[in-house]
Structure formats: structure tokens, C-alpha cells
Amino acid sequence: MNINHIGDDFNSLVELTDYFKNEQTCRDYLAYMRWGKNDSGSQNCLCPYCDCPKCYHFLDGKRYKCSTCRKIFTVKVKTLFEDTKVSLKKWFMALYLVVSHKKGISSHQLARDIKVTQKTAWFMIKRIHKCFHIECVECLKNEVEADETYIGGKSKNKHKDKRLEGTQGRSTKDKKPVFGLIERNGMAFAKVVNNTQSATLYPIIQKSLKKNTTIYTDEYGVYVNLSAFFPHEIVIHSEGKYVIGDAHTNTMENFWSHLKRMIIGIHHWVSPKHLQLYVDSQLFRYNTRKISEHERFNLFLHNKIDRRTTYKQLTNAS
Secondary structure, three states, X not given: OOHHHOOOOOOOHHHHHHHOOOHHHHHHHHHHHHHOEOOOOOEOOOOOOOOOOOEEEOOOOOEEEEOOOOOEEXXXXXXXXXXXXXXXXHHHHHHHHHHHOOOOXXXXXXXXXXXXXXXXXXXXXXHHHHHHOOOXXXXXXXXXXXXXXXXXXXXXXXXXXXXXXXXXXXXXXXXEEEEEEEEOOOOEEEEEXXXXXXXXXXXXXXXXXXXXXXXXXXXXXXXXXXXXXXXEEEOOHHHOOOOEOOEOOHHHHHHHHHHHHHHHHHHOOOOHHHHHHHHHHHHHHHHOOOOOHHHHHHHHHHHOOOOOOOHHHHHOOO
């Protein structure tokens, strides 16, 4: 199924709302994205309970019945849209805004844009974020930059009785470390970690990079032994050298700047337990930067909607 050419191209919110005129249009589109059509042009269907491809359509256009397990279901079952009272049209608008805005969208702004409560908008955004879930197994090759950053408030900006000593540099007392890898002219991967020691970072690097990939880092001591596993070049920031031949980490630094501007400029603050969700959302937008808004929207519906998260799961997450 060519997901890039389903329906009209909608590269603006106005075009999207014009295309999805009613709930039935949204349901049909979602079914098409999930199951496609067969050779005769009829709508395919796959039972979410037993994977049976033979299902009966109810005349109401909403429900299906499996011919094997006999269960009745809708196209929203086993997706992030399951068991929601918010209309699919509003969900599609929220999804479009989250994946198309370069820095994402805040729950307060989304609540105003689609006319729901802020609590509902927050839940919708988090459900969407949960679906990004970026994995990387030997997905980076050629030339890759590695770097770490720290997300969190600065003690000097806090009230005097809440400031902590020794929080500069790589301290994790009031900051959370994020480790990142980025292929030049390719995709990026980043993971929230508990520390930036070699025992934590090396397994991520070895899992993510293909063999014979050249890796570029700064002079942080943890990276010294990388040459035992990959071709490794270092740029020495402490001496004011930011580019030495092909060695630099400017691409990774650029990704960090976008991530931090998203957090500071749009969300203002994120909790450590939800930080990975925001990192994954920025990764998805970065890794799909070369395709149109319509293609990115379709890609998400086609590949990313099989994770349903309850409100209790989100608020109880450790």
C-alpha cells in the first residue's frame, strides 16, 4: 500500500478539516490506513482479536464482526483511539498539529484549537507521544556523531532555599541526561539514561551502529575506548576546536538545540518520567523532515497507532 498517496494531499490544517468532513470519512480513512483494500477495490478488514481477514460489515458503517471468533469491533479497537469519547476528526486535527509543528504543541494551545479541556488535550498529546516509541537496531551507518545533553532547571534560577550545590556540568542532581546518536544526512536516535558512564552508553552505541561505522565524539573520557569497536575520531572542545577535518558534533548539537527549544519555548517544563516521550516526538519529526506534512500524517496512522495508553498508566508511570 502506497501510504504517500492515499486521499487528497492536505498540507495545512484547513485542507485537513475540509477533507475529513464527518466521522464516517474519518473511520473509512483509518480503516484504509490500517488494512488497505484488496485487488477488487473492496475494503480489507483484519480482526484485532484473532487476526482473521474475513469480517462482516454492519450497515451502520461503524462496526465489524469477525467470522471466526464472532467478536464485534470497530476500526478504533487496539489503537490509540480505542475507548475515547473525543471524535476522530478532533483526534486527526490533534495528530496533525503534533507531528507537523516543528516544536510540537502545548496542551493549553491544543485545548483552544480543537475545543476540548486542557486535561483532555494533555491526555491526547501523551497518547500520541507514546506511539512514537523510536527503536534503533543497527539503524545508523556511515558517519555518526555521538553526544550527551542534560535536561533540567538551572539552580541559579531557583528560589534560594531550593538551590543545590555542585549541579554544574555533568551533574545529575537536578538534571536528566539524554544520550544521542545521529547519522549525517540520516536519522537520529536519543535515549534518556540514568548516567553517562561507559557501561550505560556503550551497549546503546553497539546496538545502534552498523559495523565499520565511523563515530565522532568530543573529548569526554567515556568515549576514549570506542576505537576498540568502531573507527573513532575526536574533536577537542576544551581547546576551542569544534571542527577537526571531518570530526565534529555540530549535527548532534543542532538536534539538542531543537529539543531544548521545544521544551523551553512550548512546554516550559517536563517531568523526568515523561521526558522520553518528548524526546521521541522530536525524533519522529526530525527523522521525517524530508517528507510532506500529509506523508508524515499518513506514516503515523499506518505504522504508529497500535499503542493504547490509559490515563492511569500515564499518571502512575515511574
